[in-house]
Amino acid sequence: DASDIEKGTYPHYMLKEIDEQPLAIRNIITKYKDENDNIKLDEDIREAMKDTDRIYIIACGTSYNAGLVGKQLIENIAEVPVEVHIASEFLYNMPLVSKNPLFIFISQSGETADSRGVLVNVKKKGFKSLTITNVPGSTLSREADYTLHTHAGPEIAVASTKAYTAQMAVLTLLAVDTAQAKGMKLDFNPIQELGIVATAMESMIDQKEMIEGVARNFLSVTRNAFFIGRGVDYYVCLEGALKLKEISYIQAEGFAGGELKHGTIALIEKGTPVIALATQKHVNGSIRSNVQEVVARGASPCIISLAGLEEEGDTIVLDEVHEHLTPLASVVPLQLLAYYAALHRECDVDKPRNLAKSVTVE
Numbered sequence: 001d002a003s004d005i006e007k008g009t010y011p012h013y014m015l016k017e018i019d020e021q022p023l024a025i026r027n028i029i030t031k032y033k034d035e036n037d038n039i040k041l042d043e044d045i046r047e048a049m050k051d052t053d054r055i056y057i058i059a060c061g062t063s064y065n066a067g068l069v070g071k072q073l074i075e076n077i078a079e080v081p082v083e084v085h086i087a088s089e090f091l092y093n094m095p096l097v098s099k100n101p102l103f104i105f106i107s108q109s110g111e112t113a114d115s116r117g118v119l120v121n122v123k124k125k126g127f128k129s130l131t132i133t134n135v136p137g138s139t140l141s142r143e144a145d146y147t148l149h150t151h152a153g154p155e156i157a158v159a160s161t162k163a164y165t166a167q168m169a170v171l172t173l174l175a176v177d178t179a180q181a182k183g184m185k186l187d188f189n190p191i192q193e194l195g196i197v198a199t200a201m202e203s204m205i206d207q208k209e210m211i212e213g214v215a216r217n218f219l220s221v222t223r224n225a226f227f228i229g230r231g232v233d234y235y236v237c238l239e240g241a242l243k244l245k246e247i248s249y250i251q252a253e254g255f256a257g258g259e260l261k262h263g264t265i266a267l268i269e270k271g272t273p274v275i276a277l278a279t280q281k282h283v284n285g286s287i288r289s290n291v292q293e294v295v296a297r298g299a300s301p302c303i304i305s306l307a308g309l310e311e312e313g314d315t316i317v318l319d320e321v322h323e324h325l326t327p328l329a330s331v332v333p334l335q336l337l338a339y340y341a342a343l344h345r346e347c348d349v350d351k352p353r354n355l356a357k358s359v360t361v362e
């Protein structure tokens with residue numbers, strides 16, 4: 001309950017929760033490692049992940065966006081196929097399910113009715129389920145076979161921040177544990193790499209004032225804004241656009257860089273803000289060309305790149321992190337941009353209009 005948790009010196013819960021992200025990541029590492037510094041999840045979860053032939057991630061809102069990154073993590077690290085579905089759609093538009101599916105529900109609150117509706121159906125069919133949630137005693141946690149706790153601490157602001165990064169951190173550990181269970185050889189040390197992520201988040205958070213300046217110049221009067229990225233950056237763009245929509249009411253959309261030419265580029269006018277993520281080496285050249293295409297049509301670009309891939313003129317440069325984990329770092333400036341845009345537009349940051357923290361009706 002909001003009244004039990006103090007904002008301290010913070011003007012808003014959202015800013016406090018953005019700042020808490022490095023701590024939450026370090027906390028997750030501590031909770032999931034054993035005395036020999038190995039990642040170790042429950043034996044039951046391990047077996048379920050090892051046995052399944054296909055994972056179905058079910059979620060809504062920000063948790064859905066974390067699920068998209070989770071697909072990438074699980075497929076790349078553990079080589080298990082994953083589908084990600086919006087809970088409300090899955091309810092009446094169920095895909096053909098594999099022989100031995102595992103359903104993973106991602107939910108900050110553990111109370112979202114759309115996700116619960118899917119869980120009830122899945123249980124009727126006798127399929128196994130795992131809930132990843134920030135609230136261990138919640139409905140989705142109690143009703144699923146297994147639970148993984150995101151350990152982010154209570155999230156009060158309606159716009160989700162630390163729950164999203166905590167979900168991705170836990171999905172990383174789940175992927176690593178599964179790979180180990182399958183006897184795969186990993187050249188990825190999650191404890192070390194998540195530690196590096198926590199430090200990169202801190203250095204971004206330390207640059208708040210600079211990001212506030214970018215938001216003021218760039219987002220304080222615009223009607224709309226676009227986020228572009230390729231690969232996993234595209235998934236983070238969806239989350240960046242959602243954050244901006246939720247709290248600043250700027251019409252914002254995330255697009256895959258390559259799709260611009262198939263329609264979206266028609267929306268670009270003089271001064272349209274385009275925020276581009278460039279954290280992926282294998283598509284750095286192509287996203288840079290997309291930026292040139294929109295700039296040639298008058299867009300104002302804000303490029304957020306990863307150290308090592310940066311080019312002169314980039315607006316924000318993230319410290320280097322492992323390629324699997326860039327979303328955990330690159331979302332931080334997007335959260336801060338949304339926060340300061342909302343502040344400059346005098347919106348109610350913690351309680352945006354028409355939205356609820358947890359939606360318990362379908």
Ligand code: G6P
Nearest residue numbers: 060061062063107108109112356
């Ligand atoms: C609501 C909130 C969103 C959240 C979504 C899913 O719409 O406003 O911030 O992402 O529900 O919530 P959950 O608790 O299931 O993650």
